[in-house]
Amino acid sequence: MASEENHTPRVIFVVGVNGTGKTTSIAKLANLFRKEGKTVLLAAGDTFRAASVEQLEVWAGRLGVECIRQGAGADPAAVVFDALSAAESRGTDIVLVDTAGRLHTKSNLMDELGKVARVIRRKTGKDPETLLVVDGTMGQNGLVQAKVFAETIPVQGLILTKLDGTSKGGIVVAIAEKLGLPVEYVGMGETADDLDVFDAENFVTALFADWKSGEGIEEG
Ligand SMILES: Nc1nc2c(ncn2[C@@H]2O[C@H](COP(=O)(O)OP(=O)(O)OP(=O)(O)O)[C@@H](O)[C@H]2O)c(=O)[nH]1
Ligand SMILES: [Mg+2]
Numbered sequence: 001m002a003s004e005e006n007h008t009p010r011v012i013f014v015v016g017v018n019g020t021g022k023t024t025s026i027a028k029l030a031n032l033f034r035k036e037g038k039t040v041l042l043a044a045g046d047t048f049r050a051a052s053v054e055q056l057e058v059w060a061g062r063l064g065v066e067c068i069r070q071g072a073g074a075d076p077a078a079v080v081f082d083a084l085s086a087a088e089s090r091g092t093d094i095v096l097v098d099t100a101g102r103l104h105t106k107s108n109l110m111d112e113l114g115k116v117a118r119v120i121r122r123k124t125g126k127d128p129e130t131l132l133v134v135d136g137t138m139g140q141n142g143l144v145q146a147k148v149f150a151e152t153i154p155v156q157g158l159i160l161t162k163l164d165g166t167s168k169g170g171i172v173v174a175i176a177e178k179l180g181l182p183v184e185y186v187g188m189g190e191t192a193d194d195l196d197v198f199d200a201e202n203f204v205t206a207l208f209a210d211w212k213s214g215e216g217i218e219e220g
Contacts, residue, residue: 007088008088008125009084010094011097011124011128012029012094012095012096013128014029014098014099015099016101016133017102018102018103019135020133020134021133021159021187022098024190025187026098027056027059028185028192029096029195030060030065030192031063033094034063034064034065039093041068041086041096042065043095043098044069045076045080045097047074048100050071050072052098056098063192066086077115077119080119080120081123083095083097084119084123085123104148104152105148110153114153130155132146132150133158133159134146134158134161134171135161136171136172136187156181157181158175158184163188172198184198185197
């Protein structure tokens with residue numbers, strides 16, 4: 001296993017509006033990476049509410065992964081710095097960074113994301129992989145919010161959550177078109193196993209199959 005002195009972990013920075021599914025998606029990603037045989041560490045960067053640190057710790061306990069935390073009200077950048085130090089010394093493969101949900105209109109909170117990203121860059125020598133979590137049931141509103149996030153900090157891809165709900169599919173096409181960002185993962189429920197790696201071809205096939213059955217096309 002990797003434990004050389006200058007180990008640099010892969011850092012995934014998870015951002016988005018309140019309640020979109022960031023913390024749950026982190027648990028799902030941790031579960032996915034662990035199944036791939038990777039070592040994972042969670043950083044409780046949502047220090048805004050005490051309950052959110054606890055929420056992440058409950059997931060960490062269930063999944064058997066470590067969670068680096070400080071108290072509520074701590075500086076998220078300091079929590080992330082600690083988590084990266086721990087990952088470096090332990091040779092951890094992937095650090096998943098949770099963040100407090102924020103409205104795109106709150107510029108001080110948006111600035112905070114930039115600060116955390118800078119700490120990650122300084123500590124690891126590279127930009128984090130930033131994944132923006134978008135609630136698939138939010139329609140156009142989600143799109144507008146996502147657009148502002150992506151204009152504020154560099155975003156590499158999207159996690160589209162709650163696609164197990166009623167709204168299906170269409171938003172994926174709209175987002176890809178309007179934001180020009182790849183959908184990396186889709187959330188399909190509330191458990192750690194409910195995350196799919198997004199595959200455009202399969203997705204379109206499934207959409208088409210739904211449409212066909214909706215049209216009542218008879219089977220040969
Ligand atoms: N049905 C469904 N529910 C989801 C999915 N992802 C998250 N949720 C639920 O959505 C709610 C909010 O999820 P969180 O992970 O706490 O969202 P968050 O973005 O971390 O929220 P804040 O930290 O408050 O901004 C929870 O009840 C989750 O169980 C999903 O893919 N499908
Ligand atoms: Mg959260």
